[in-house]
Structure formats: structure tokens, C-alpha cells
Amino acid sequence: MAPEVQFPCDGDGVCMRCKVKPPSEETLTCGTCVTPWHVSCLLPESLASSTGEWQCPDCSGDVVPSAAPVTGHAGVESSGSVLVAAIRAIQADVTLTEAKKAKRRQKLMSGGGDDGLDEEDKKKLEIFCSICIQLPERPITTPCGHNFCLRCFEKWVGQGKLTCMTCRSKIPKNVAQNPRINLALVSAIRLANVTKCSVEATAAKVHHIIRNQDRPEKAFTTDRAKKTGKANAASGRIYVTIPGDHFGPIPAENDPTRNQGVLVGESWEDRQECRQWGAHFPHIAGIAGQSAVGAQSVALSGGYEDDEDHGEWFLYTGSGGRDLGGNKRTNKIQSSDQSFAKMNEALRLSCKMGYPVRVVRSHKEKRSAYAPKEGVRYDGVYRIEKCWSNVGIQGSYKVCRYLFVRCDNEPAPWTSDEHGDRPRPLPNIPELKKATDLFVRKESPSWDFDEAEGRWKWMKSPPVSRKAVAALDPEERKIIRKAKNGNNRLLKEFGCQICKKVLSLPVTTPCAHNFCKACLEAKFAGISQVRERSKGGRTLRAKKNIMTCPCCTTDLSDFLQNPQVNREMMEVIENLKKKEEEAESSKDTAESSGGNNAESEEEEGTQTVSEVEPPTKRIKLVDTVAAAASDCVGK
């Protein structure tokens, strides 16, 4: 089998393809990057040398034999940039339709050969860690735009190697010491794994059918409510097939539109949207539960000043004890004692039984380092280990207090751990000294860690649901459309934080934020790296200008000297777009050939397209995707 992708020898001289350390006479050293390559693992055409000095496949650009020569504007172009330039050339070619462009790009990615690769190979070509040659696990991106597993990367730099495995660029110290997970890439990888099966599983089974299908895809506003906007919105369609009293994570089988379940780290624009995906059903209340059953989920939104958030554990305050007279639906002022009744009792029951409680964090929680910057995010399940009463910060009245400790099989969104939670010792809570009504679980928890399997699971059967499932319309066509929306949703993950559109030429900062290269460069255009200073006619030492990341406080001035495109991520984005186009065109064929369904013609004007001229329509689709992305991110 001929290698589709060629690899050099690693830092120890071991060939990364055959894992053997060849003697020096069996290696060739590249004249450009000075990297040794194992001769017998090179393709014959890569061995040829047109000039005197041998160049490796990375440096010679042999991977893109059909690419039109394009001169890059930047002085130093890495091998990745050759591809970028070639793609740029294709994109700029006005004679090509979008479909043709996609085909060319695909050909380019698959090494210009015939399209005889199987899915597995394609996936690998799209995105892989150059150390382990797998899809990156907990991916991190170097400033030179290359992706690695966190573990591989740490192992690599742990050996004292401070150059990129792929391009031999220097890895800055701060990146080596404190790598950040590239969350957008995490979704990319998840998506790459999911879309394949979801296409086959589009005709997913739907268990129950209620009038949920009559609901709009987005939360709507009544005529009267439009005056006050979303505040008065009715809820939109529920996309998951779990009942309102479902405990624990939402698995893939209850997510017929995407077939992936609600993943830790997923986020939504507001509580309405969060509700539509089942993470937390009440659209105002912070606790979802029933006093006789238990609590299924809570929201951390900063509404209670007694709350204390430590990420993996937090202290939560019960509800009630506040005057909601008149039309007020919320009120910060405590005016009576809270008691373990209603929702507070539901939480206590979840504590007693050791049920998993889903937790969403809202951007409204300003004091917590773990709160998302915008929207509402699902952070996984926690258990309530104990609860008690105490006089709250406001001084005069008692509040119910709960200790939540994380117990999810998926790692928290903020952690760079590879695995989910392990049982951990309970934190020390000073306020327990003054607590009254202390309640600690005595029986064994329903949801617990199975040492043998190394994961959290139901040890006792979960409570039986007493509620109906808000199921989706089984009509195939609608499911296909929403499956497409599922893709749209994930494309939103690849929004540039500056232009709010889908990333083009994405660059990943050392703090793991993604921007279009052009946007980031424009942001800092005209700002020089150093600032001249003078005082009283005396010239002081030039001070380095701090160039802060548009998303956080990280200084990007070093990174900005030569930001590199994350080529692999770009490929994923391109492929996503392509898949959307394919899904769209297959939908068209299904429509034109079928037509047997008596449809309630509620298709929006924007979606109705004539059968002819697919290219225009495709462009339109991509535009709507970009618009959707900007709608989501912008505020």
C-alpha cells in the first residue's frame, strides 16, 4: 500500500510512518527544513530531485501536483500555506461554479489522485495529530496553525522539544506550558464523526407524537408580544425526545435530528433555545423539578448572590423567599425565609437519591470564572452531596443551600482533562459550621462511578417518567431539513468573533480563539509592535505594545508577528459547507421525484427554490448559513 500521506522521522530519528529508526544511510535530509526522512517510506516521485538539493514532500509542495502556481504575498509561507494559496486560487476563479470549486478542492485535499479513497482516509486527510496520526484528542493548535492531541503535545514538549512536529516552527514557551484546547476544533471532530452516521439515520424512530410539530423552529412571538420582543415569546419546538422529567444526560437516541445527544459545552443564545434542546426546560425558573420526584436540572444565572461557583463544584441557593407581587417575575430582595418545599424539596430529593442533575450556566452570572461569555451553556451533570439552611448574605432571612459536585463522563468545557470526572473528595465548606437542617445522603447514590468500567452510570434504575415526550414530526422531509439545521448549528461554531461570519482562513490564537486571518490582521493594522517613548526630550527604551486578544486578555503581539492559518480546520469548514450543499441538492431530488406527500405548505419564502440553477441557490445557502452564524454570535 502506497502511503497517501508521507511523514518524516521524529525528533528521535524514528520514522513516523513505519516506526523504525533507520540508519543514517537510509535517510534523506531535506535541504530546506533539514528534517530527515526514511527513504523506503517515501513515494518514488518524492525522491526525485529537480534541483541539486533534495526537498521533502512538505517543502517541495509535491502534495499539490495539480495546483496552479500562486505567489503568496507573505514572505514566509509554510507548506500549509501552499495549500491555502491553491485553495484561494480555486475560490477566486470566477469561471467555476460552487460545485466545481468544491470538487477541485476535494481533489486537492486528496492529493490530486483519483477519488478512490475510503471515508477513513478522507477523515485522516482532513484533520489529524501529526504525532499519533489520529483525530486529535482534546485538540490544541500551535501558533503555526497545526493541530495536536493535548496529550501528544504535552509529551512532545515534555521531552524538551520546542519546535512544531509538522513545520518545525518554534513553539512559544507560554503555548508549551499552558496549551489551550481549541473548542471549535473539538466540535469539528465531533461533527466529522457524527454527520456520517446521521445521514444514514435520518429516518430515526420517533417514539411518541404530540403537537410539538406545530411549534415553530424558533421561539416565536405573538403579535402582541412582538412589542416587547422575546420577553413575551412562546416556546419553540422541542428537538429532543426526552420527557420533561428526564434525569441525567440527553443521549443520542433522543436526539433524532442530529443523533448526537446534548453534548457538554453546547451553548444556546438564550433560555428559550436552551429549553428547545432539553437541557433545562423552564424558561424562567432556575430549578426544574417536582417536589415528589426530584430535580432534573438547574440554571446558574447569577440571580442569587449567595451562589459560589468553583467549576467542578458549586454552592447553589434554593428559590423562594422573595416578593414577586404585582407583575414582577424576579426580585433580588429576600423578604422571607426559604424552606425545603416545592423546588427546594425537589433538590433535596435529588440529593437524597443521588440523582444526576443537569447544570446550565448563563452569561448572566458575572462573578463566576466558569460562566460563558454569552448565551447559556450545558456543563454536564452534577450530584447534590448535601444541603442545609443558613442565613443568606442579605442578612435577615434563611436560604436553602446545596453543594453540587460534578460527576459527568464528559470533561467540563473549561478543563483540558482528557476524561470526565472521577469521584473526588468533598470540599470543605466553612459556612457549614453555622448551618441548620443539614441533610447528607445516607443511601447509596442512584448515579455513581463504576470503577470497573471507569465511568459514571445509573446504579439503580432512574425514576420512571410521568410525563409525555414532546416528540418531533416524523415526516421525513422535515427531519432532513432539521438535520441540515444541525449542520448549520455546528457551522455556527466556526464563526469569527470579529466579523461574525463563518471563518475564512482561520487562525487560532495561543488562547485558543479563532478568527479570520484578515479580520485579526485588520484589527491590529497600523499598530506597531513597539511604542516609542520619550520623556522630557529624553528617548526611553521602546516599550512593547500590548495587543490584546479580542476575546480575552491574552497578549497576542508575538503571535501576530506571523499568524498561521489553521489549514486543517479550514478543510473541515470547507467540507461542512460542501456537505450542506449535498444535503440541499439531495433534498431537491427527493422533492422532485417524490411529491407524494400532502404537505401543509408552510415552507418559508427563503427556502423555496426553483428546480433549475443550482449554483445560485447554493451560494444563497452559504449566505444564509453565514447570516445565521452572525445572528447567533452577534448581540
Added chain:
DNA sequence: TCGCACTCAGAT
């Protein structure tokens, strides 16, 4: 920034 009116869903 604040207070306010407004809406809907869910518990009881």
C-alpha cells in the same frame, strides 16, 4: 444603570 410590564410553562 434601573424598574417595569409583559408572557408562558410548569408545579401544586
Added chain:
DNA sequence: ATCTGAGTGCGA
């Protein structure tokens, strides 16, 4: 049927 609720945008 009544009540509660960690939402929401507007106008002062």
C-alpha cells in the same frame, strides 16, 4: 384554577 419563576426588551 392559581401561583411562582436565575427572562426579556423598553423607556426613564
